[in-house]
Amino acid sequence: MASTEMNKFTMAEAKTSIDFTSAHGSTGEAESNSVMTPAEERKLVRKIDLHLIPLMFVLYLFQYLDKTSLGYTAIMGIIQDTKLVGTQYSWVSSFFYVGFLAASPLSSILLVKFSVAKVVVVTVLIWASIQMCMAAGNNFGSLAALRILLGAFEAAVNPGFTIITSTWYKPSEHALRHGLWYGGASLAYIFGGILAYAISHIQSAIKGWQFLFIIFGAATLLIGLLVLWLLPDNPQTAWFLSERERRLAFSRVQGARHSAETRKWNHGQMKEAMLDPRSWLLFLLCLFTTLPGGGLTAFGSVVLNSFGYSVLQTQLLTMSQGAFLLLFVVFTVVVSMSFKNARCVSIALLNIISLAGALMIKLLPESQKLGRLGGLWLVSAFSSAFPTILSLVSSNITGHTKKSTVNSMVFVGFCVGYIIGPLTFLSQEAPTYQTAFNIMIACFALNITIIMVMRQLMAKWNKKRDQEYGAEAGSDGQAVEDGAAQPELDETDWENKSIRYSL
Numbered sequence: 001m002a003s004t005e006m007n008k009f010t011m012a013e014a015k016t017s018i019d020f021t022s023a024h025g026s027t028g029e030a031e032s033n034s035v036m037t038p039a040e041e042r043k044l045v046r047k048i049d050l051h052l053i054p055l056m057f058v059l060y061l062f063q064y065l066d067k068t069s070l071g072y073t074a075i076m077g078i079i080q081d082t083k084l085v086g087t088q089y090s091w092v093s094s095f096f097y098v099g100f101l102a103a104s105p106l107s108s109i110l111l112v113k114f115s116v117a118k119v120v121v122v123t124v125l126i127w128a129s130i131q132m133c134m135a136a137g138n139n140f141g142s143l144a145a146l147r148i149l150l151g152a153f154e155a156a157v158n159p160g161f162t163i164i165t166s167t168w169y170k171p172s173e174h175a176l177r178h179g180l181w182y183g184g185a186s187l188a189y190i191f192g193g194i195l196a197y198a199i200s201h202i203q204s205a206i207k208g209w210q211f212l213f214i215i216f217g218a219a220t221l222l223i224g225l226l227v228l229w230l231l232p233d234n235p236q237t238a239w240f241l242s243e244r245e246r247r248l249a250f251s252r253v254q255g256a257r258h259s260a261e262t263r264k265w266n267h268g269q270m271k272e273a274m275l276d277p278r279s280w281l282l283f284l285l286c287l288f289t290t291l292p293g294g295g296l297t298a299f300g301s302v303v304l305n306s307f308g309y310s311v312l313q314t315q316l317l318t319m320s321q322g323a324f325l326l327l328f329v330v331f332t333v334v335v336s337m338s339f340k341n342a343r344c345v346s347i348a349l350l351n352i353i354s355l356a357g358a359l360m361i362k363l364l365p366e367s368q369k370l371g372r373l374g375g376l377w378l379v380s381a382f383s384s385a386f387p388t389i390l391s392l393v394s395s396n397i398t399g400h401t402k403k404s405t406v407n408s409m410v411f412v413g414f415c416v417g418y419i420i421g422p423l424t425f426l427s428q429e430a431p432t433y434q435t436a437f438n439i440m441i442a443c444f445a446l447n448i449t450i451i452m453v454m455r456q457l458m459a460k461w462n463k464k465r466d467q468e469y470g471a472e473a474g475s476d477g478q479a480v481e482d483g484a485a486q487p488e489l490d491e492t493d494w495e496n497k498s499i500r501y502s503l
Helices: 011-015 038-073 089-114 116-136 139-156 158-166 171-198 208-230 243-257 267-275 277-306 313-336 343-363 369-396 401-423 436-471
Strands: 017-022 032-036
Touching: 011 401, 032 038, 038 089, 038 116, 038 139, 038 158, 038 171, 038 208, 038 243, 038 369, 089 116, 089 139, 089 158, 089 277, 089 343, 089 401, 116 139, 116 158, 116 208, 158 171, 158 243, 158 369, 158 401, 171 208, 171 313, 171 369, 267 343, 267 401, 277 401, 277 436, 313 343, 313 369, 343 369, 343 436, 369 401, 369 436, 401 436
Parallel strands: none
Antiparallel strands: 017 032
């Protein structure tokens, strides 16, 4: 279709078709245009989903198993066998996030300089090997060193998955896709509980907790090799798409948002990320989300065991926590997709549920075992907000370097929260851990405030852009597809005025 004909398109037609220009040959041949109908786009998205989401889901499942494996071993004898005393077990748990924190800046640079998919998968293979080495840890020093290395090589996974999601999907598609691959964490709870329960019955010279590290690490290594072979670098090189589908997959997402993957670090975009108030709000939100999570990851089985359940019952009940985590992930995805501009509201609702659960554990007498167990199930709601938080980054932050910088800030908060979390469980307060639950309650209240402040800020910016530039771009975070968009553009959301922020 000629450019003069393109000018006759109405805005409504532009929203229901995708037009992009692709140059062919190297001798100045004429440009050729392609138009994709909504039906063709749905078919393309389904094809991407079927090839991409299962890989991310399974990889995240094993990543979460490895990260939380120490929590399973807490009641399998690792503390006694490695002669951990005082707060040493808490520090072993926290040291994972010390490594994560230290490696986050380097990970951000690597995710810009090299293929995001390759950086993610190579680090997976390295951390799987380190996970198996955890079985050889025999004292505080060796466990601490291995946990630091494990965290360092996991630092690229979450921000990498966030960038991959924003590369392949439109903003309106982010909440569901983040929820789908993050669902691997929910299944990890269930699968991990079953596996830990089975391993607890093994009678061997090798300790049960050592078997657990070896099995989890070996499985991750095999999955990593499979994903290395199957996960494409970007839409333009996807092995499962035709040449035309590759161009369309790129154009429908990056062409409209003027933000393509680059191999250059843009210092101006990094400065903009630091000046953007949402970066700091996201940092605080992630900090106050993972602080309770860090404590419960390390001490969740200990708290559950303190309700009066046996070791084997505790392992099985851990699976129920995974089921509730999955339920809450489904809840936030459904709310985000069913109601316009409801992502921030869904995050607030999950924190309200967690607040109620923490109050139940804190205030109910110890004799109310089932009531306190129900409170622990409700507390898990807050962690289901994490994929929605990441989807806010994917949908609302553009510019390759800016997105990488904000991702880094988010995961610095992620690390700091997980480092502090286990330390709030004071050994002298066992088994009630009053200080830890008081801090959780404060975190949930702060999260509700932070997310609603950020929502109001972005709503204000949307309204201002509508007044200055018109409302044709919509308020759902999707820019109108522009056939004249240049793939090499790498604009931030502050520069591209057609973007409206997802709330």
